[in-house]
Amino acid sequence: MAKDKIVLAYSGGLDTSVILKWLKETYDAEIIAFTADIGQKEELDGLEEKALATGASKVYIDDLREEFAQDFINPMFQAGALYEGQYLLGTSIARPLIAKRMVDIARAEGAIAIAHGATGKGNDQVRFELTAAALAPEISVIAPWRLESFREQFPGRAEMIAYAEKHGIPVQASASKPYSMDRNLLHISFESGMLEDPWFDASADENRDMYVLSVSPEEAPDQAEYIELTFESGIATAINGESLSPLGVMDKLNELGGKHGIGRVDMVENRFVGMKSRGVYETPGGTILFTAHRKIESLTMDREVMHLRDSLISKYSTLVYNGFWFAPERLALQALVAESQKNVTGVVRLKLYKGNVIGAGVKSPVSLYNPDIATMEADPTQAYDQGDATGFIRLNALRLKVSSGVEQSRK
Template sequence: MAKEKIVLAYSGGLDTSVILKWLKETYDAEIIAFTADIGQKDELDGLEEKALATGASKVYIDDLRAEFAKDFIYPMFQAGTLYEGQYLLGTSIARPLIAKRMVDIARAEGATAIAHGATGKGNDQVRFELTAAALAPEIGVIAPWRLEAFREQFPGRAEMIAYAEKHGIPVTASAAKPYSTDRNLLHISFESGMLEDPWFDPSAEENEDMYVLSVSPERAPDQAEYVELTFEQGDCVALNGEALSPLEVMEKLNELGGKHGIGRVDMVENRFVGMKSRGVYETPGGTILFTAHRKMESLTMDREVMHLRDSLIAKYSQLVYNGFWFAPERLALQALVAESQKNVSGVVRLKLYKGNVIGAGVKSPVSLYNPDIATMEADPSQAYDQGDATGFIRLNALRLKVSSGVEQSKGE
């Protein structure tokens, strides 16, 4: 009889390398390794050879960068998404895409399960498995870190390194970088190790070598640089007048933002599983895009539509962070977001300088800003009669006066 097949989300790091071998031994199954190219750059070098040498029967390394930018990053940015006021959700938004492709491969290969190396304390386990549940509930999920047998065999990294050495698995585990990283087209994250101390200062000069995508603001150029972003219906379609795909936009903005020290965030966030965790993020291109998009909306978006959409930002952000990208409520919210973006078109000019993204102008053929009405000088359009404000204020003050009268009578 043919062996069962398991599709493993494989990064080539210590954990997934050990897990690949462990799965093959424990389940006597055929292991298909899958790596999503979502912008890790040189981290992908040699992965196929390593996976095959570790015991994989087949390896998929799929370039999903264009899909990631167009179908995940851009829709999320249209929603103005910002988790807990700081995090642009770089890791969170990548997981549903990875899991979606894993499910596709599992079905194509006739696999009975997918597996991942996310720990039982993190958010990624939830994101992977909720996506699988939404898209392919018939496919099983194996999470080794939640299995007692696996944890007993590997109580710490020392045991994993020893296992790798025993089985000839080449791994890089160094005390020189005592933290974990996750990189993609939108950001790179750093956590664990010395970062578990929230008093540790990653921005100190001696820790500068930790960062990958950006220079520190102190080392950024002394000369500001301008960039113009062209939007059509909420999506950035050109930089400095040059038409670009979403992928090209993100790549160029990452380069620009990194050059000027933009997009570093250090925060303690609330994980879905209940604990707080400290994360450091570099999101250079995303920070520029987020700022530009908001400025474009300020000129073109109806006030009540904007306030309604803004009231949903916290909810939308939680859905992405917690792994509900393919849930019906997120899809419903996205439909509202898409409707809100119909007139978010025009050009935004920004000045980039030493970690700052500074607005330097915005224009649109569908601008809702009317200088004739907004002017403090005489209104040539006669569209706004200042005297009308008297009745407007009187009506809005009515309930306040009634409430105040009730409170006064209670005191008497």
């Protein structure tokens, strides 16, 4: 009889390597390992061989970088998403893409379930499973870290290392690893270990080796660098006049941002599951893109459209952070965002210098800025009569005067 199939989100690290073997034994199933190439670089080296050596019957390593940039990063940046005022959602936005592809593979392979190595304390479990629920409610999800039998067998990292050694699982792991790291095209996140102390200074010179994508601002060049980003309908399409794909834009901006020490964030955030957690992030290219996008919007977006979209940023960001990328409310908000971006077209000039992204000019063929109207000199168009402001102010002041009168009468 053919065995049941389970598709596992596989990174090749200690946790998912142990989980692959454990799933195969516990469920007597055929395990199909899936790794999404979303910009992990050298972390993908040797993954297929590792998965097969650990017991996978089949391995998928799919290059999803262009799709990630075009269909996930770009729409999110059009929305101006920023979680709790600091986090550019680098990990959050990757999970729905990974889960989407897992579902596709599960259907193609006739698998009964998908599985992941996310813990029961984190956000990723929610993101994976809400995506699966939205796209393939008929497929079951196995989350080993939420199973008591798994936690009893592996109460700590030492037990997982011993299990790997016993079964000849080819992983490199240390019981004293100081932090965990997750990398993709948009960012790298660091958490746990020494970073669980919010007083620990992750920016100190002695911790510089932790960072991967960027130099420290202190080590960045002493000479500023100017760049120009071209936007079409809210999407960056060229850098310094060179047309690039969405992936090409992110790769180039990561290179430029990393060189100048841009995009480091150290924050304590509120997880969806209820606890606070401390994370350190490197988002060099995303930080440049976020700043440039906001600047071209300032020139080309209608005031009320911008303010309406801005009023929804917190809601949109929370939906992405919490895993509701494929929920109807996020899709509805995205339709509004897409409409708001139709005229967000033009060129932004920026100066990159020691961790800073500084605006240095903006222009657009559909600019809403009219220097003749905005000038402090005589208005040649006579489009604005300063005397009109008297009635404008008087009408807006009316309710304030009435309210003040009521308050005065009470005294």
